[in-house]
Amino acid sequence: MPDHRMNRQIVMAERPSGELALHHFRAEVVPMPERPADAVLLRNILVSVAPGARAAMQGPTHRPQLVPGELIPSSVIAEVVAGPPDGPAPGSVVAGTAGWQEYSVVPASAVRPLEPVGPLSQQLGFLGLNGLTAYFGIHAIAQVRAGETVLVSGAAGGVGHLAGQLARAAGARAVGISGSDDKNRILESKLGYAATVDRRSASFQDDLRAACPDGVNVYFDNVGGPILESVLPLLVKHGRIVCCGVTSHYDLSDPPPGPRDLAVRLIAKSLRMEGFLVADHRPRWDEALRDLRRMHAAGELTILEDIRDGLDSAPAALVGMMAGGNVGQLAVRLAQDPPGRPPA
Amino acid sequence: MPDHRMNRQIVMAERPSGELALHHFRAEVVPMPERPADAVLLRNILVSVAPGARAAMQGPTHRPQLVPGELIPSSVIAEVVAGPPDGPAPGSVVAGTAGWQEYSVVPASAVRPLEPVGPLSQQLGFLGLNGLTAYFGIHAIAQVRAGETVLVSGAAGGVGHLAGQLARAAGARAVGISGSDDKNRILESKLGYAATVDRRSASFQDDLRAACPDGVNVYFDNVGGPILESVLPLLVKHGRIVCCGVTSHYDLSDPPPGPRDLAVRLIAKSLRMEGFLVADHRPRWDEALRDLRRMHAAGELTILEDIRDGLDSAPAALVGMMAGGNVGQLAVRLAQDPPGRPPA
CATH class of the missing domain: 3.90.180.10 (Medium-chain alcohol dehydrogenases, catalytic domain)
Known part of the structure; x- marks a missing residue:
């Protein structure tokens, strides 16, 4: 019928x-x-x-x-x-x-x-694509280790608000970049970000440096665009740039060009810049979801x-x-x- | 005295x-x-x-x-x-x-x-920094596998003329980019490059595509600059960009900006772009030098x-x-x- x-x-x-x-x-x-x-x-x-x-x-x-x-x-x-x-x-x-x-x-x-x-x-x-994206970005791509500084852009977003918490649960110090002070207050008060920076601030570059006094081991990039140029000088030896998203590009008819000195900096500090899709890691989804459920049950994920x-x-x-x-x-x-x- | x-x-x-x-x-x-x-x-x-x-x-x-x-x-x-x-x-x-x-x-x-x-x-x-750089770039960073296409820029240079041969010895197909037809003839006739492209050619982008019909798994970049923008669309899923040198930058007072769509492409194809210094791999130098000596003795390195x-x-x-x-x-x-x- x-x-x-x-x-x-x-x-x-x-x-x-x-x-x-x-x-x-x-x-x-x-x-x-x-x-x-x-x-x-x-x-x-x-x-x-x-x-x-x-x-x-x-x-x-x-x-x-x-x-x-x-x-x-x-x-x-x-x-x-x-x-x-x-x-x-x-x-x-x-x-x-x-x-x-x-x-x-x-x-x-x-x-x-x-x-x-x-x-x-x-x-x-956190049990869907956003959780899996944050999880594999932090663990499989960045391979975050205890004591590192993990800088997250788009830190209040669906992936970003989880990425910082996963970094922190791995023993790292999470620093967030978002587009407003209101969001940053939430990041610091509810999500365990140790410090935050407003990307619209006139002193963005200085704020970033102050928020990351030991430099940046991992830049978890959800937004793309010119923030990378400000982050590059802060990355330390063997730093990683996780290319997760480019939300800042979509509303531009012509995205901004990449940093002039990217390759020079990648070489001088032995940096790795890597993109990924969550589907690449399908064989490990169940394992990741178990881990995310356990963390949530233990109160480690807000x-x-x-x-x-x-x-x-x-x-x-x-x-x-x-x-x-x-x-x-x-x-x-x-x-x-x-x-x-x-x-x- | x-x-x-x-x-x-x-x-x-x-x-x-x-x-x-x-x-x-x-x-x-x-x-x-x-x-x-x-x-x-x-x-x-x-x-x-x-x-x-x-x-x-x-x-x-x-x-x-x-x-x-x-x-x-x-x-x-x-x-x-x-x-x-x-x-x-x-x-x-x-x-x-x-x-x-x-x-x-x-x-x-x-x-x-x-x-x-x-x-x-x-x-x-080949038993000094150039050999070690080519070796660790091909093996430790690119992790070249048999059957892959490895594109090398600055392919006639001190590192490049070895990188292509190491890629070939690993079972890959080496494609070289150099600045003249004369150099390219040497690359193909003496060094086992399967194909070459003249970076000064007016049809460079088309030449590159024709030289890499199955796309590019590894781009071993000795020169930096705008060639990357031409290579990016050819990189296949899980491709790697080895940032080895930026010789094209040094004679420019202001190097050209990076590709606009780099992060987008890194994400869409799960690409990795990585810089390195040969000193990072010091613990494995002796092993690499033994391997290079063995290859030379076996006639695998010209x-x-x-x-x-x-x-x-x-x-x-x-x-x-x-x-x-x-x-x-x-x-x-x-x-x-x-x-x-x-x-x-």
Whole structure:
């Protein structure tokens, strides 16, 4: 029997040039997707609001570039409505990549079943791609060691607010860069950052030096752009630059050029600059998630969330994030968590 | 009894701004250096002519910046004239860092005794810092694997002409970038480069793509500057950029800015960009030198040398190198090898 319900989506209305704005998006109501035999039909409960969506609107990344009319991509937490007999059971909850829409159809092999405990928003945050990104950035790429100074840009963001805490849990001193004093107060008072710097400060370079008196062992870069040029002279022998994100680039029609002296500095101090994708580390996701759950249970991870209500609030949430307005994990809720999930 | 001989040196006459020229150097005759009890007095046999000398004239690197009147730094191969009783024996031959001069005094602990076999020029080349730099760049930093494509810039230089051969010996396909067709013919006919590209070609970007049909796994960068921007789109997933030198920067008063999209590309392809100094790997020098000797003995390493005669030829040799005029190991001979060194 055909499904006569309709599906609401947020698509890209036009390609942004410069600052992201609401008119770059539009809502559409389309027929429910058909489900091939090896796919699951998902009812989305939460969709993430993350810089990757902005990146895809701008140009090709590890994903192809969006064209107008295409769905905004995102991680989702969803309930399985229907699927193949050997797939996740209807009524169970899974994580996947499905975009800003009420319903989605994805290959059954592409969703990840979730343990039936804890609030689902955590599954988009410290138990989702943001947590895994912070974890592998700090441990696999930076290989942070006790006693080091770890400088995090975009430190109040979905990844940044976790990266600093993971660095601290590894025995390092975390220093945060964010775009406001308000955010920096939260970083220091709630998230264990030892010091913070406001990237909009006129004395940014001096502030940075004062916040990192022993230099910087690891620069965990969530924003890209010219901050690197200020950080480079502070990096000490065998320092690492973790290229995690370039949020500062997306709203510029032409990103700023890289530092003139990058290679000279990389050589003189034997520095390593490395990019990564969380998917590279898939074989170690379960191990990482166990570790993150253990840390959270032990009170070593403070989770900050900003959950908006209703699919139509997603564009404004992303516009606000790009303008520097969010703290912690940003997501949009489409439906309540299913009943009966005990606390984690 | 005081030593009344005099010592001839080449010093920096003035700091270069732009292209290096002979008037940036001058010869000086100074009293023989005093030898502290824990130092050795060396009679230099060969001095290296390497981009590091140009770098030190330009600004601080891992060494402080030279000031006018200071000795041009270099590696040397030298005979020990006098030293402490527990140091290397007078008459023995050592390698060290002593600069462009006839005699030098350095701490006995800072020289490296050499095995009494083989022509001494090899000790500045594939058995010296150039060989070690190529070796650790290819193996420790790039971790080249069989079947990969290794692109080398400055491929005809002291390090580059060895790096390609080491990559090939590791089972990789070596592609060279140099500044002339003449050099490229040598790279392909004598050094086993599978393909070469002339960096002065108007179709450089297309030539590069054609020379690397499967993309680039490793970019071994001896020159810095804008070539990186052309190479970045060719790097494949998990590619590595070995920052070995920035020879193209030294003759510019203001080096060109880095690529705008560096971080984006590092992230999208999980690339690693890493600088190093050969001194970082000192604990593994002996192992590397054994390996290099074995390869040379087995005919796997072809050595190209350009040895000039007399200390006063050093400035012109460096000026010519910076203008792109040399192939292989460049050095200046001050004295003949001591008699009685059997072939290696």
